[in-house]
Amino acid sequence: MANETEKLSASETLRETRTFGKVRCHNPSCMERLEPSPGADHIKCATCGMEFRIFWVRPDLPRIRGPVWEVNRKIAAEALKRKLETPAGKSKAKEGV
Amino acid sequence: MALDRKIAYINLSTGKIETSPIPVEIRKKFLGGRGLDAYLLYNHAPQGCDPLGPDNPLMISGGLLTATCASATARTHIMAKSPLTGLLGSANMGGFFAPEMAWAGFHHLVIKGKAKKPVYIWIHNGKIEIRDAAHLWGKSTTETQWAIREELGDEDIKSAVIGQAGEKLVRYANVMTGIKNAAGRTGMGAVMGSKNLKAVAVRGTMDIRIAHPVEALEHNKRFIDGITGAKVNRTQGSLGTPFIWGATNSWGGLRNRNFQYNQMEYADDIEPERLDEIATETIGPHHMTGCFGCQVHCRAQYKIPSGPYAGKYDEGPEYTSQGAFGAEPDCRSAVTVLTGNHLVNQYGVDNLEIGSMIAWAMELYELGIITSKETDGLDLRFGNDEALLEMIHRICLRKGWLGDVLAEGGIPASEKIGKNSFDYLIQVKGMNNLHSDERGTPGLALNIATASRGSDHLRSRPAIDLYHLPEKVMRKIYSSPVPYDGPLSSEHTDYEGKPWQVFWHQNCYMAVDCLGICKYHTVFLGATLPNFEDWPKVIYYNTGLEFTPVELWEIAERCNNLERLFNLREGLTRNDLKKGDMLNHRYFDEPTKRGAPDVVGRTIDRQKFKKMVDEFYNHCGWDKQGVPAPGTLQRLGLDHEPSHLL
Numbered sequence: 247m248a249n250e251t252e253k254l255s256a257s258e259t260l261r262e263t264r265t266f267g268k269v270r271c272h273n274p275s276c277m278e279r280l281e282p283s284p285g286a287d288h289i290k291c292a293t294c295g296m297e298f299r300i301f302w303v304r305p306d307l308p309r310i311r312g313p314v315w316e317v318n319r320k321i322a323a324e325a326l327k328r329k330l331e332t333p334a335g336k337s338k339a340k341e342g343v
Numbered sequence: 344m345a346l347d348r349k350i351a352y353i354n355l356s357t358g359k360i361e362t363s364p365i366p367v368e369i370r371k372k373f374l375g376g377r378g379l380d381a382y383l384l385y386n387h388a389p390q391g392c393d394p395l396g397p398d399n400p401l402m403i404s405g406g407l408l409t410a411t412c413a414s415a416t417a418r419t420h421i422m423a424k425s426p427l428t429g430l431l432g433s434a435n436m437g438g439f440f441a442p443e444m445a446w447a448g449f450h451h452l453v454i455k456g457k458a459k460k461p462v463y464i465w466i467h468n469g470k471i472e473i474r475d476a477a478h479l480w481g482k483s484t485t486e487t488q489w490a491i492r493e494e495l496g497d498e499d500i501k502s503a504v505i506g507q508a509g510e511k512l513v514r515y516a517n518v519m520t521g522i523k524n525a526a527g528r529t530g531m532g533a534v535m536g537s538k539n540l541k542a543v544a545v546r547g548t549m550d551i552r553i554a555h556p557v558e559a560l561e562h563n564k565r566f567i568d569g570i571t572g573a574k575v576n577r578t579q580g581s582l583g584t585p586f587i588w589g590a591t592n593s594w595g596g597l598r599n600r601n602f603q604y605n606q607m608e609y610a611d612d613i614e615p616e617r618l619d620e621i622a623t624e625t626i627g628p629h630h631m632t633g634c635f636g637c638q639v640h641c642r643a644q645y646k647i648p649s650g651p652y653a654g655k656y657d658e659g660p661e662y663t664s665q666g667a668f669g670a671e672p673d674c675r676s677a678v679t680v681l682t683g684n685h686l687v688n689q690y691g692v693d694n695l696e697i698g699s700m701i702a703w704a705m706e707l708y709e710l711g712i713i714t715s716k717e718t719d720g721l722d723l724r725f726g727n728d729e730a731l732l733e734m735i736h737r738i739c740l741r742k743g744w745l746g747d748v749l750a751e752g753g754i755p756a757s758e759k760i761g762k763n764s765f766d767y768l769i770q771v772k773g774m775n776n777l778h779s780d781e782r783g784t785p786g787l788a789l790n791i792a793t794a795s796r797g798s799d800h801l802r803s804r805p806a807i808d809l810y811h812l813p814e815k816v817m818r819k820i821y822s823s824p825v826p827y828d829g830p831l832s833s834e835h836t837d838y839e840g841k842p843w844q845v846f847w848h849q850n851c852y853m854a855v856d857c858l859g860i861c862k863y864h865t866v867f868l869g870a871t872l873p874n875f876e877d878w879p880k881v882i883y884y885n886t887g888l889e890f891t892p893v894e895l896w897e898i899a900e901r902c903n904n905l906e907r908l909f910n911l912r913e914g915l916t917r918n919d920l921k922k923g924d925m926l927n928h929r930y931f932d933e934p935t936k937r938g939a940p941d942v943v944g945r946t947i948d949r950q951k952f953k954k955m956v957d958e959f960y961n962h963c964g965w966d967k968q969g970v971p972a973p974g975t976l977q978r979l980g981l982d983h984e985p986s987h988l989l
Contacts, residue, residue: 255876256819257866261569263816264871270811272594274783274836275941277811296939298593301616303581307574311616312593315608318939322595325940 266306271296272313282308296321345411345551345886346370348450350989351471353464355538356397356456360471365450369988370888371898372980375450376406377433377856378902380422383453384431385909386985394426394530395512395537397457403503403518403543404451405441406859410551410635411885412559414566415861417442417634419503419520425529425796426537427514427696427752428773430910430922433796434517434531436503437634437642438524440545441859443501447547454538463491463502463542468549476541480510483689484519491544502544506691508739509536514752515696515774519688523642523658524634527693529774529796530752554887562884566873571638573869579641580631585615587868588662591779592670595938596809598780599670600725601699601706602769602929605780606937607670612677618660621648621677632658639863650678652685660684666778667698672705673725682732690739699775700749700756701734703768712762719743754921769927771798772915782935783942784808786841789955793845793924795906801862803849807870808835816870821847824875824892836941838951842958849963850899854878857902901979903963904971908984917956917969924956924969 269289271278276294284305290297297314313319352361365379373379380402387400402422409416419441425432444450448469461476479487484506492500501520508516509532516532517525526532535541553559570576578586591597595606611617622630625646633640647655660668660680668674668683687694707713708723715721723730737746748756754773757765769776774797781788786808787800794802807820817831821844831840848866851874855865858878866874875892882888890898907915917923930947937943957967964975976982 255873256823257871257873257877258569260816260819260871261572264572264574266574272590273939273941274594274811274834275939294940303578307577309578309586310590310593312589312611312614319608319937321940322937322943326936326943329934329944 267308269298269300269308269310272298272310288314345407345409345445346888348405348445348551349448350451350453351449351466352453352455353471353473354456355454355458355462355473355540358473360473362449362471363989365989367888370407373902374407374857374898375409376404376418376420376859377422377435378853378898379451379857380404380420380433381902381905381909383451383989384422384424385905386987386989387453387455388424388909390912392424394424394429394432395533397455397538399424399534399537401454401531401534401538402451403444403454405445406857408881408885409450409859410442410445412553412556412563413636413860413881413885414563414570415634415637415639415864416859417636418856418859418861419444419526420856420859421503421518421526421531423531423534424913426512426533427530428797428922430772430913430915431796431906432529432531432534433906434526434528435801435856436518436520436524436526437861438501438521439635440501440503440520440524442635443547444545445547445551446549447545448549452543454540457537458539461539461541463540463544465495466543466545468547479541481507483507484691485522485689487542488520491542495544497546500544500546502542504542504691505532505535506689506739508690508692509533510541511739511741511750512536513692513739513741513750515693517691517693519691521658522656523684523688525688525691525693528695528799530693532691553885555884559884562880566877566881567638570864570872573871575869576639576863579863580639582615582619583631583641583643583659584662585618585660585665588665588778589615595935595942596779596781596783597666597670598702598769598776598778600673601671601702601767602780602927602933603706604937605782605935605942607673608937610669610675612675613665613669613680617677618645618680619643621645621681624648634861637861641863645681647681647685648678650682652682655685657681657685657688659688661694663778664694664698667694668731671698671702671778672731674728674731675726676728679728679731683735686732686735686739690735692739695777696775697735697738698778699769700738700753701731703753703775704734704745704749706767707760707764710767712764713745713760717745717760719745766928769929771924771926772796772922774798780935782930782947783938783945784835785838785947785951785955786835786844788926788930788947788952789841789845789959790848792926793956793959795903795910802852803845804867805841805844805848806868807866808841808844810870811835812870820866820870820874824896836945838948838955842955842962845959846962849903850896851875853899853902854895857898858882897979901981904975904979904981905984907965907969907971908981911970915969926952
């Protein structure tokens, strides 16, 4: 029966793709893999410029604790300004952005 | 064996108790847990019944695998018609209750009627007794559990209880077990309260025979290795579910100040790492614990470090409490989050719902839609921690005009408050949204709009959509167990391919809920965690039942369609803002103001949203109004429901 086969399931084969020691940039259009130096407490994305605070769950498992607010707020404000300069954005702006 | 666990029918009006086996043929169609509960609800709830009336049946259940050698089979499911939404009521909690109920001989309870005075149900090794609970009425959730243990002389008794919120019929009251395990959505605690049912206590020592014990244990080891090896579960084992809140806030996917912002800036004091520090300081380095049969251990233990509740022990907080008592009301203190978490656990009320209700009231207060007259002088501005905590007390005890009104749930409250208050209520089908903001993630927006129990992330959320998985990986996950060669997109800001993902996850999560296992052990937050292809062996080794992955998929589809039929019967229509698959206008009209560059300035596009819903219905086999097509019902064997076989 199918239950007795030793063929790996899709989820089991995907486990080979797990990567440790890296985080992904939290900017959805970037999502660059970032590799903080061991013990580093922040990292800057070389692709999009966003900057993050790092926490180490284990020595091989970093995670993004949160943004470096001063840096990422500025990037967000500039992005919003650019979007509002488009005709569609201006229309939204009238609705209270 | 697991399959010989019974179903009990308990009528609190008459005191009549009946038990019966669960036929294997029924198991093969619905498995157990949520799926079989959906069958029981559709068959036992009279159409249009009052959710707080004696005719509303309350189901309490374990899943097919509960208390077996399978991993993390801790979940208890509770179902009834919801007093919050008037539609499907369904909630699910971890802990140790369902396994104990299985050892006591039962997988499903159907509780009907209303006791004349407060009672609790005592189930012990196949015997069921209805006992007086006058001395328990008014006690908190934890006091109640300890009082029952003391009365019956057994510290291993597990109880599913209500607190004062359930007694006061707060329409989003929880059923709770342990310190913080909460069946916490759609007001199942109010249904218990309406029946004068304070608790269900269980204790069992009846063995569950495992069909193939050696293979079950060996396979479970392989399972555990896969589950504990996932990064997401390693992180949860360290920081608990708050890590999800932290990550979501980082890119701008959280509700802040009700729905005005999508990110809480400079929220360092309530970040998961800070909460972890407090748990370490107050409990010690080994402060993480878990539910029955689980190796992830995502639940922190803590004591409140300061303030009026300093020294009080509790567990969590879950990410939902960070949202409810942090971001939504714009309160930035860890002590406030931990205190709010403690209060809702003691009162037995849904943290998501009460936090959202208070944040909504705060926005109404700042807009002048409600004033200090309605708040009895309380300064209900955002960021007022004391006002937030005071409102928790008032709602749970129905104190004051506003406390009583908010206890009724969002839609009735908006009707009483009047003006344009409804426009600011972030709900679907009458249930408030999670603390997340889905304007940057169309797939997640589709999930909350179409979820069967109202706005909810645990019914069909394609959360792994946020990981930017390569298309090859997505294809591997989403083209099994049934083939799919349509579009898939790694971009979580896209609309393309999302309906299939939501459909796939809707079936995946239903299967999980029927088996009685935790969603952190499937493709909820981790792409490499088990799903349909992995479950047949687990089921076979533990129960002896044989299923193919496709058969499990079809069972999940069947159960989802039963829930849909129930909702349609109780008044769901596609575009109804109060009872339909529709989002608040703010999703479409108000762009996000914060977050990552590709998130800021986003709304959900109405036309694309409509197209996604159409496509989702099509995958489900439903017509343009979201009604299951006759061919779908026939294919799934639902064309003669209700069939009254149980």
